[in-house]
Each structure stands twice: as structure tokens, then as C-alpha cells.
Amino acid sequence: DIQMTQSPSSLSASVGDxxxxxxxxxxxxSSYLNWYQQKPGKAPKLLIYxxxxxxxxxxxxxxxxxxxxxxxxxxxxxxxxxxxxxxCQQSYSTPWTFGQGTQVEIK
Amino acid sequence: EVQLVESxxxxxxxxxxxxxxxxxxxxxxxxxxMSWVRQAPGKGLEWVSVIYSGGSTYYADSVKxxxxxxxxxxxxxxxxxxxxxxxxxxxxxxxxxxxxxxxxGMDVWGQGTTVTVSS
Numbered sequence: 322d323i324q325m326t327q328s329p330s331s332l333s334a335s336v337g338d339x340x341x342x343x344x345x346x347x348x349x350x351s352s353y354l355n356w357y358q359q360k361p362g363k364a365p366k367l368l369i370y371x372x373x374x375x376x377x378x379x380x381x382x383x384x385x386x387x388x389x390x391x392x393x394x395x396x397x398x399x400x401x402x403x404x405x406x407x408x409c410q411q412s413y414s415t416p417w418t419f420g421q422g423t424q425v426e427i428k
Numbered sequence: 429e430v431q432l433v434e435s436x437x438x439x440x441x442x443x444x445x446x447x448x449x450x451x452x453x454x455x456x457x458x459x460x461x462m463s464w465v466r467q468a469p470g471k472g473l474e475w476v477s478v479i480y481s482g483g484s485t486y487y488a489d490s491v492k493x494x495x496x497x498x499x500x501x502x503x504x505x506x507x508x509x510x511x512x513x514x515x516x517x518x519x520x521x522x523x524x525x526x527x528x529x530x531x532x533g534m535d536v537w538g539q540g541t542t543v544t545v546s547s
Binding site for chain 2: 357364367416
């Protein structure tokens, strides 16, 4: 199974800050890497698919990059509605696997 | 409107069985990959199972042999048959549309249904 490891596990940031979350895979997932946002009590929402493709309707301040084993999610200017938990997920081979999550909190 | 609505969760005793349903509207279940994902209380997301548009099915090791994913094309509905339930199966279960292939991610999610396994 492919293990996904996110860093950091949590971070504190202010509105307007640039935030970067890293996701590392235990083996190559090519570009089969997706990013989700989840707020408490709500279902996750897809932000980025195929490592760098922004889902229609997702604000352009979100971007993804990387391939192989290292990927990043960047929020260029953090907004109040962005405080949430973010997960990466590989869809290169079954079983699909998620990272443990990164909680973005208000500083 | 593209939508998924889960049902069937509840309180179950260890060893019991339960079937979750996920009714889709606005798109065709059989034309897409469809997944189940769960989230234990206070924990992260755990992928459970996927059914491909061609009918192939895959499972997490934690549920293999106990859970079965299926679909009813006439009802446009996805199912998860759960048996030999254990306390660590306690979670919110989400169904999700998982794209036309592995490249697209889970772009539509249901609201979740809660399964509690306890004696």
C-alpha cells in the first residue's frame, strides 16, 4: 500500500498569509494526487485533482504542484473561510490512501 | 442538480450486518467510479472501497472480506453491505463520485451517514 504523509500536521496562520502544505508518498503516484478541504461536521470538498488541476469553482488562490512522490498545496493569500483541515489522497493504485490531514488554524 | 444522499446508518451490535445506500441524482452512477470513505470520530479520512464503471471492485484491507460494494443501475444507487461489524467500524460513512477514471478525484460527496457499533 502507498503511504501518504503530510506536513505539517497543523499550522497557525493569519489572514493574508501564504500557506504551503506538503504531501509525500512512499512510492511514486505519478500525478494521481488529489487535495481536499474539510470543515468540521461537513463532507470533504475536492480542491485539486491530478496534482495541479483546479476544480471548477475553486478559488484561484489554491494551487497544487508536484509529481512522483512529493506534492504541495499552496494557498496564496489565506482567507477566513480557508480555516479547515486539508487532506491529500493518491488514486494511483488501490487501496486509495489519504494523508493524515493538516489542520489550518487562525493565529 | 448533482447530488448524493446516503441512508442506512444506525446503532449496531458487534458482529451485526448493515447495508448503506447512496442515491444519486443528476448523473449516472454506472458511468463513474464510485467510492465509500469513512471517518471515525475525531480522526482523518479512510478510503473504504471503490467500484469502477466496468464493475471491478476494490477494498481497504481493514474491510476486505466483510464489506461488499455494489450498485443498482435501475435505481441509480450505490450500496455498501457491511457484515461482521466491529467497534472500529464506527464512523461517518460518505459515498463519493470518483470520476470517470483514476485521474479526477472525488468531486461529489454525500452528507454522510453515521454507523455506531457498540454493545
